[in-house]
Amino acid sequence: MEPVKDRIIKVTFNADVHASLHWNFRPQQTEIYVVPGETALAFYKAKNSTDKPVIGISTYNVVPFEAGQYFNKIQCFCFEEQRLNPQEEVDMPVFFFIDPEFAEDPRMAKVDLITLSYTFFEAKGGHKLPLPGYQK
Amino acid sequence: MSTAMTFGTKSFTPRPPDKGAFPLDHFGECKGFKEKFMKCLRENSFENALCRQESKEYLECRMERQLMAKEPLEKLGFKDLIDEKSEAEHNKL
Numbered sequence: 001m002e003p004v005k006d007r008i009i010k011v012t013f014n015a016d017v018h019a020s021l022h023w024n025f026r027p028q029q030t031e032i033y034v035v036p037g038e039t040a041l042a043f044y045k046a047k048n049s050t051d052k053p054v055i056g057i058s059t060y061n062v063v064p065f066e067a068g069q070y071f072n073k074i075q076c077f078c079f080e081e082q083r084l085n086p087q088e089e090v091d092m093p094v095f096f097f098i099d100p101e102f103a104e105d106p107r108m109a110k111v112d113l114i115t116l117s118y119t120f121f122e123a124k125g126g127h128k129l130p131l132p133g134y135q136k
Numbered sequence: 137m138s139t140a141m142t143f144g145t146k147s148f149t150p151r152p153p154d155k156g157a158f159p160l161d162h163f164g165e166c167k168g169f170k171e172k173f174m175k176c177l178r179e180n181s182f183e184n185a186l187c188r189q190e191s192k193e194y195l196e197c198r199m200e201r202q203l204m205a206k207e208p209l210e211k212l213g214f215k216d217l218i219d220e221k222s223e224a225e226h227n228k229l
Contacts, residue, residue: 001213003185028174033183039213040184041191043170059150073153074212075204080157090160091170095195097213 003037004103007112014117015044021122022050023084028091037100039074044092044118048084055083057123063115070102071114081123159203166197192217 011034013027028043048054058078062068076094084090094116102108161167173194176187184191192214198204210218 029177029182031182032177033181033185035185037213038185038188039191041173041194043174061150068150073151075155075158076153077157077160078150079152082157082160084160085162088162090162091164091167092160093158093170093194095158095212 001037001097001100003035004100005035007035007103008033009035009098009102009111010113011040011042012113012115013042013044014115016117016119017056018119018121021054021056021120023047023054023056023120024049024089025118025120034098036070036098036102039095039097042094042096042116044077044094045089046082046084046092046120047089048086051086053083053085055081055123056120057081058118058120060119061117063117064111066107067098067102067111067114070099070105070108071116072097072099078118155205155207158198161198161203165201166194166203169194169197188214189217 010031012031013029015025015027017023017025024045024047026045028045032040032042034040046056057080060073060076060078062071074095074097076096077092082092096116098114102111169190173187173190176190177184180186192209192212195204195212196209199206209215
């Protein structure tokens with residue numbers, strides 16, 4: 001995979017928690033500039049501000065919607081339960097890249113800003129994580 | 137139902153990461169490398185291309201502490217940094 005060096009994209013970061021999850025969850029950088037085909041690292045931080053261990057699970061969203069298909073996460077902290085002990089704070093990395101095919105898609109020609117949003121929920125046993133978008 | 141999605145376009149469904157989730161770094165073993173990377177970003181207007189050495193070191197830290205599955209760095213997009221390094225070492229000889 002080769003970087004497409006002349007297509008600079010600004011990636012911005014949002015963080016949300018579901019109302020019932022008492023975690024302090026935020027991105028550690030407001031933005032990062034990447035090019036398609038170049039792997040990139042970004043960090044979020046989460047703190048369990050309660051006095052009990054809490055298990056959270058997160059999902060993510062990408063806007064613009066059409067750019068989401070080119071957003072490839074190699075590894076991150078989503079879709080699996082993450083347990084934080086009382087008052088524990090951890091770094092949460094996201095290692096990703098934007099597919100070089102992004103640069104070939106005429107619909108993406110004017111896209112130079114992609115926003116990545118993560119939302120944490122409290123994981124309750126047996127609950128299926130609701131995925132946004134069209135359900136199959 | 138006819139929508140913007142019905143004409144064979146690739147649609148976006150959130151999907152799990154290729155290599156699964158990072159285990160949490162509960163003891164902050166790689167925090168120093170993270171700080172180094174974040175400092176690099178702040179000093180370079182958040183341009184990822186200028187901080188790839190630092191991001192590589194963070195991931196190497198995780199791999200050394202079983203906080204990430206070991207993987208050849210060339211496969212994680214760091215081939216150019218590896219080639220540069222071995223070229224420099226070769227020139228030293």
